Amino acid sequence: MPQLTETSTEDQQLLDKLRPSRIVLPVLIGLSVVGFMFWRSYKPGDLAPLANAKPLWLLLMLVVLVARDAGYVYRIRYLTQKVLSWRASLDVIMLWEFSSCVLPSAVGGTAVAPVLLHKEGIPLGKSVAYIMATAMLDNLYYVLAVPLVVLIGGDALYPHEALQGGLVATLRIGFILSYVFVTVYALLMLYAIFINPQSVKRLLVRLFTVRGLRRWRNKAYKMGNEMVLASAELRNNGRAYWLRAALSTAFVWTARYLVIGCLIAAFIDVSWPEFWLIFGRNLTYKVILLIAITPGGAGIAEGAFPTFFGKFIGTATMTNFMVLIYRVVTYYLYLVLGAVFLPRWVARIYGKRITDGTD
Incomplete structure (x- = not known):
């Protein structure tokens, strides 16, 4: 009976986090910010570049988007050693992305992902x-990519043209601190x-016995246990496993950061140095999204976009x-995809449990 109660509670918490009604708030926030930006700066003539759209770049943007999701599906299937079918892998990724959109950026879909895998029949320890x-792997990509883009872009990674000196300095400090934090976390x-x-x-448990950190001690203890479980599950996997995981990670994150460049190039003439600078600015733009407290960074991502990329687009109307x-x-x-995939996933997972007599 306790196990059934615990399972029911876990199910309820998961479905509560993924309920479709959570779509409303981020959509309202995001579209309200974009609407305000258009209202403040709209000039019909500024949209003239739309008539010169380059279909090849638009197609490339769509290819990059599809490739990114295909890469995520491939990675989760092979990380789970093919326990997940292709369909289950697609469902997990779509719901993972959906949860990232409806939960605060600081939480993201990572909080939901282990439960999704567990519901697909993978033991919770392995799921974690x-x-x-x-x-x-995601953090290591960031750790390795940042020095490369800094080498290429230098100080141009920061939007001097849109921010005053003090704000640029604050952004630079935030970027450095976030890099140090991600590096330490990845190495740990x-x-x-x-x-x-x-x-x-x-170390984690002792660290969180310090005054001011004690209230997170239980979470630190839980995280420590999860690391021990992860080590037992993963440390003996061969080189081929980790090489495949690393390459698929590099593929999906590179594709993710290419989207903005492809979109801008579809309407605005940009040189290759500018294209790669746009790619690099994605990593500084990410700092803003990391600290966003709204679901999926709604409103904050829209508001910060012109600061980082407006230089390459031109007019405020076109940037908006x-x-x-x-x-x-x-x-x-x-x-939208999450709202489509969620009912199908719920029917497949919970319908199977009822059919099997496990509910």
Whole structure:
């Protein structure tokens, strides 16, 4: 009976996080911000570049979007050692993206992903291990990509043209601090998974006994246990497993950061140096999204977009149009897809349990 109660509670919490009504708030916030931006700066003549749209770049943007999602599906299927079918992998990724859109950016879909895998029949310990592996790989991509884009873009990664000196300095400090935090976290996960998980667990618990941090001690203890489980599940996987995981991670994140450049190039003539600078600015733009407290960064992502990319687009009206299209294809689309995939997934998972007599 306790196990059934615990399962029911877990199910209820999951379905509460994924309920379709959560779409309303981020859509209202995001579209209200874009609407205000258009109202403040709209000039019909500024949309003239739309008549010169380049179909090849638009097609390339769509290819990049599809490739990104295909890469995510491939990665989760092979990280779970093909326990997930292709259909289950697609469902998990769509619901993972949906949860990232309806939960605050600081929480993201990572909080929901282990439960999704668990509902697909993967033991919870393994589910946590696989999601920790994706988080570690994602962070390592960022750790390796930042020095490269800094080398290429230098100080141009910061939007001097849109921000005053003090704000640029604040953004630079935030970027550096976020990089240091992600690097330390990635290295800690590497050490915990492959070398000594117990020592990292003890370090976390001791760290969160310090006054001011004690209220998060239970979470730190839980995270330490998860690292120990992840280590047991993952450390013995061969080189081919990790090479495939690393390459698919590099593929999906590179595709993710290429979307804005492809979108801008579809309407505005940009040089290749500018295109790669746009790619690099995605990493500084990400700092703003990391600290966003709204669901999926709604409103904040739209409001910050012109600061980072307006320089490459030109007029405020055209920039606002780009914001709208960008959020449609990378955010609102996944709200719609999540609302489509969720009922099908619920019917497949919970219908199966009822049929099997496990509910």
